[in-house]
Amino acid sequence: MHVRAASYALNSLPGYLQKLLPDSAPVQPESLQAVLQEVETKILPGVTHWQSPNYYAYFPSNGSIAGFLGEMLSAGISIVGFSWITSPAATELEMIVLDWLANLLKLPNDFLSKGPGGGAIQGTASEALLVVLLAARDRILREIGKDALGKLVVYGSDQTHSSLQKACQIAGVHPENLRLQRTESCNEYALSPESLGDAISHDIASGLIPFFLCATVGTTSSTAVDPLLALGKITKRNQIWFHVDAAYAGSACICPEYRHHLNGIEEADSFNMNCHKWFLTNFDCSALWIKDRNTLIQSLSTNPEYLKNKASQGRKVIDYKDWQIPLGRRFRSLKLWMVLRLYGVENLQSYIRNHIKLAQQFEDLVAQDIRFEIVATRTFSLVCFRLLPANKNEEYANKLNRDLLDAVNSSGQIFISHTVLSGKYILRFVVGAPLTEERHIVAAWKLFQEASSSLLENS
Amino acid sequence: MHVRAASYALNSLPGYLQKLLPDSAPVQPESLQAVLQEVETKILPGVTHWQSPNYYAYFPSNGSIAGFLGEMLSAGISIVGFSWITSPAATELEMIVLDWLANLLKLPNDFLSKGPGGGAIQGTASEALLVVLLAARDRILREIGKDALGKLVVYGSDQTHSSLQKACQIAGVHPENLRLQRTESCNEYALSPESLGDAISHDIASGLIPFFLCATVGTTSSTAVDPLLALGKITKRNQIWFHVDAAYAGSACICPEYRHHLNGIEEADSFNMNCHKWFLTNFDCSALWIKDRNTLIQSLSTNPEYLKNKASQGRKVIDYKDWQIPLGRRFRSLKLWMVLRLYGVENLQSYIRNHIKLAQQFEDLVAQDIRFEIVATRTFSLVCFRLLPANKNEEYANKLNRDLLDAVNSSGQIFISHTVLSGKYILRFVVGAPLTEERHIVAAWKLFQEASSSLLENS
Numbered sequence: 001m002h003v004r005a006a007s008y009a010l011n012s013l014p015g016y017l018q019k020l021l022p023d024s025a026p027v028q029p030e031s032l033q034a035v036l037q038e039v040e041t042k043i044l045p046g047v048t049h050w051q052s053p054n055y056y057a058y059f060p061s062n063g064s065i066a067g068f069l070g071e072m073l074s075a076g077i078s079i080v081g082f083s084w085i086t087s088p089a090a091t092e093l094e095m096i097v098l099d100w101l102a103n104l105l106k107l108p109n110d111f112l113s114k115g116p117g118g119g120a121i122q123g124t125a126s127e128a129l130l131v132v133l134l135a136a137r138d139r140i141l142r143e144i145g146k147d148a149l150g151k152l153v154v155y156g157s158d159q160t161h162s163s164l165q166k167a168c169q170i171a172g173v174h175p176e177n178l179r180l181q182r183t184e185s186c187n188e189y190a191l192s193p194e195s196l197g198d199a200i201s202h203d204i205a206s207g208l209i210p211f212f213l214c215a216t217v218g219t220t221s222s223t224a225v226d227p228l229l230a231l232g233k234i235t236k237r238n239q240i241w242f243h244v245d246a247a248y249a250g251s252a253c254i255c256p257e258y259r260h261h262l263n264g265i266e267e268a269d270s271f272n273m274n275c276h277k278w279f280l281t282n283f284d285c286s287a288l289w290i291k292d293r294n295t296l297i298q299s300l301s302t303n304p305e306y307l308k309n310k311a312s313q314g315r316k317v318i319d320y321k322d323w324q325i326p327l328g329r330r331f332r333s334l335k336l337w338m339v340l341r342l343y344g345v346e347n348l349q350s351y352i353r354n355h356i357k358l359a360q361q362f363e364d365l366v367a368q369d370i371r372f373e374i375v376a377t378r379t380f381s382l383v384c385f386r387l388l389p390a391n392k393n394e395e396y397a398n399k400l401n402r403d404l405l406d407a408v409n410s411s412g413q414i415f416i417s418h419t420v421l422s423g424k425y426i427l428r429f430v431v432g433a434p435l436t437e438e439r440h441i442v443a444a445w446k447l448f449q450e451a452s453s454s455l456l457e458n459s
Numbered sequence: 460m461h462v463r464a465a466s467y468a469l470n471s472l473p474g475y476l477q478k479l480l481p482d483s484a485p486v487q488p489e490s491l492q493a494v495l496q497e498v499e500t501k502i503l504p505g506v507t508h509w510q511s512p513n514y515y516a517y518f519p520s521n522g523s524i525a526g527f528l529g530e531m532l533s534a535g536i537s538i539v540g541f542s543w544i545t546s547p548a549a550t551e552l553e554m555i556v557l558d559w560l561a562n563l564l565k566l567p568n569d570f571l572s573k574g575p576g577g578g579a580i581q582g583t584a585s586e587a588l589l590v591v592l593l594a595a596r597d598r599i600l601r602e603i604g605k606d607a608l609g610k611l612v613v614y615g616s617d618q619t620h621s622s623l624q625k626a627c628q629i630a631g632v633h634p635e636n637l638r639l640q641r642t643e644s645c646n647e648y649a650l651s652p653e654s655l656g657d658a659i660s661h662d663i664a665s666g667l668i669p670f671f672l673c674a675t676v677g678t679t680s681s682t683a684v685d686p687l688l689a690l691g692k693i694t695k696r697n698q699i700w701f702h703v704d705a706a707y708a709g710s711a712c713i714c715p716e717y718r719h720h721l722n723g724i725e726e727a728d729s730f731n732m733n734c735h736k737w738f739l740t741n742f743d744c745s746a747l748w749i750k751d752r753n754t755l756i757q758s759l760s761t762n763p764e765y766l767k768n769k770a771s772q773g774r775k776v777i778d779y780k781d782w783q784i785p786l787g788r789r790f791r792s793l794k795l796w797m798v799l800r801l802y803g804v805e806n807l808q809s810y811i812r813n814h815i816k817l818a819q820q821f822e823d824l825v826a827q828d829i830r831f832e833i834v835a836t837r838t839f840s841l842v843c844f845r846l847l848p849a850n851k852n853e854e855y856a857n858k859l860n861r862d863l864l865d866a867v868n869s870s871g872q873i874f875i876s877h878t879v880l881s882g883k884y885i886l887r888f889v890v891g892a893p894l895t896e897e898r899h900i901v902a903a904w905k906l907f908q909e910a911s912s913s914l915l916e917n918s
Contacts (some may be wrong), residue, residue: 016773017551025625029803046548049536063537075530078522079509089505100484124785134629143618149631150606162761163786169591172608172631212730220765282534283787302621306679306878316473325784326583327622344488372662
């Protein structure tokens with residue numbers, strides 16, 4: 001199967017597949033050939049090609065041959081590793097590779113499995129965030145009583161990923177107690193420690209109970225980096241759980257020249273990065289580390305008779321079922337292990353650097369065209385930009401850029417997404433697909449220029 | 460790779476793998492050959508072989524070639540289908556195959572995607588239960604105010620899966636408000652409608668607010684079937700959300716002769732079965748249907764700018780991100796589609812019937828040996844039995860059966876698990892691995908007999 005353009009799928013209308021497939025499952029078996037032919041003729045035309053070199057939307061979700069082989073092994077062995085006993089190798093390999101990755105990221109020793117902490121693979125950053133929010137919620141409620149749930153306050157910024165809001169909804173944190181501090185362009189959209197400190201003081205004075213902060217290294221809209229060290233000092237002073245979400249940008253921190261973005265991580269209670277984003281490990285593989293695994297276990301464990309066994313009862317083993325929302329879990333460490341071994345650290349670092357270099361090249365191209373504006377500083381491989389018409393009416397500018405996004409996406413040649421920063425509609429161009437090369441960046445830029453010329457002429 | 464015995468893993472001691480692997484990821488890439496060799500020599504010895512024909516523990520977790528091919532396709536295409544736009548084919552195929560499966564199970568039309576309901580693939584039954592509990596919680600709290608959380612009461616039986624307790628912990632339902640009604644041997648461990656009705660009346664009289672019932676078709680300990688029709692009438696009268704968990708036994712209900720176990724399903728608000736248990740679809744693939752998808756969406760949706768798109772804003776499409784805990788999701792419908800098409804309905808029915816027939820044969824063997832007792836009626840493919848010594852001291856009997864489980868499992872020839880019913884320690888023998896044949900059942904029984912003889916002689 002060739003990966004061609006990014007967005008054939010845009011030619012699919014809602015309900016297209018219903019018209020192509022029968023109403024019920026076949027009574028008799030069909031041939032593999034027939035099924036594969038339908039994959040080609042009916043399924044693939046409705047696929048948005050995340051692995052295409054021309055995919056620049058959202059954040060990347062890397063697949064690789066190493067990751068694919070890991071998925072094959074995992075699907076072939078096909079175990080369910082909820083407790084150590086249900087496949088010792090699955091639990092142990094996961095502990096080992098997350099220690100390896102923690103060392104690559106130079107995480108503090110507190111996050112390693114040999115102490116009271118450790119790492120676990122979650123499905124997504126949303127689940128990682130939810131489980132630590134639950135651990136933090138229950139830790140404080142054990143102290144102050146469960147009826148105080150309505151007083152608990154969670155902090156983030158207006159750039160924090162929406163999974164924080166979702167985790168709060170699930171955990172029953174009252175929506176009016178989620179403080180998303182306003183960020184500013186002049187501050188590169190990072191969370192301001194002053195604003196956080198003020199909010200906390202104000203909430204305490206109002207009789208509320210601050211208990212959780214989610215900071216971000218590499219926000220979704222503009223890859224802003226919150227100042228971990230300063231934020232961590234505030235959370236420590238106020239006994240607030242400090243979670244760091246580096247879902248996308250964590251991967252870059254395996255390179256010494258980007259590691260400083262994690263300065264202050266020693267203050268955090270938990271840390272997350274998605275190996276399935278920019279680390280060549282097929283979705284899903286979200287790495288979560290925590291300093292005190294007992295807080296997680298206290299929130300999430302159950303101990304029914306039918307799962308009891310000597311190893312668990314003897315407390316000699318990790319049972320990952322108590323670190324996550326589901327009971328069952330796949331043997332996902334295999335694919336991360338294969339990625340780390342088949343690439344090696346140096347190649348993984350080069351992989352990251354190459355994408356950042358390509359993003360820089362794209363940024364240079366944008367900067368050379370006076371019709372465009374770079375809207376936020378590029379820190380990693382995301383370029384935020386927009387067409388800036390002579391007529392500087394913001395409403396018009398927003399419409400123009402929406403039209404530009406529609407124009408390039410509906411060409412079927414590339415696929416990008418957008419955001420809004422300080423009221424401005426902005427195009428996001430993220431370099432991160434494994435197959436993207438310089439020629440793709442250059443062609444994409446040409447497409448933007450042509451579509452812009454055409455839009456400006458017709459406006 | 461051959462699947463041999465079920466439980467090589469039992470020879471692995473905690474920490475075995477740490478001793479065999481290096482402390483850090485390699486700087487330079489290694490060869491695939493080297494990695495695969497380590498899979499064989501270091502990983503596989505620590506694997507509990509769920510796919511072995513001699514695996515009879517917990518419930519099965521079927522892998523199949525069809526499911527494996529589906530996983531390969533999914534890993535190869537490697538998209539993330541959180542919104543329709545991010546791969547229309549992924550959302551649409553999921554809607555279609557869940558409609559197919561709903562029709563196979565003769566679920567009421569309310570669960571089909573053409574109305575206000577529909578199906579979605581969750582990772583596990585735990586997640587399916589959690590999302591509907593959240594939908595039910597938020598539906599009632601929207602009416603009575605969120606401060607009433609502490610008054611909400613959830614019902615199940617002492618045989619309900621522990622995921623109900625876990626879902627309550629996560630959702631913030633107070634632990635003392637989880638009513639697990641006691642079941643009785645004389646009632647085949649099914650939830651009694653009378654006991655449920657009494658509990659609800661008592662709670663209402665105490666000023667509490669009943670809002671959720673989880674009934675089970677095929678409980679974990681003994682595959683008991685709760686009487687859906689009678690329970691459903693009670694929940695309807697009391698405006699309680701009625702969820703039916705058929706994680707294991709749902710698969711059997713595609714056979715007309717077992718479909719009656721779902722009688723009353725028309726009263727349910729939501730229904731779940733795990734295609735990854737006994738339906739040849741590699742883990743994970745848990746099918747959830749709901750009558751009113753808006754309740755789910757109201758609980759779980761977020762709508763950040765960076766995910767907005769015309770299709771979603773136009774409300775013309777399903778965005779499955781709002782039906783589940785995580786944001787990202789794999790293209791899991793592919794494997795269920797391949798299983799349904801490559802087997803066909805008749806073969807899937809034969810597959811189920813064959814396992815039930817084998818379980819029946821095993822049950823007959825047990826019944827013919829007067830040293831043993833069948834402890835619960837066999838309804839599907841689980842046989843619950845125990846060695847019943849002449850000396851009828853229960854404590855002694857329990858120890859003897861614990862020793863018997865240890866003896867057969869540590870032989871490495873089979874792998875089983877246990878439960879406790881009415882204070883009795885009981886061996887669970889579930890037939891459900893795709894490769895299990897009559898000869899395996901016969902050999903397993905011989906192993907039980909020999910181990911029992913040896914235990915009884917030495918006692």
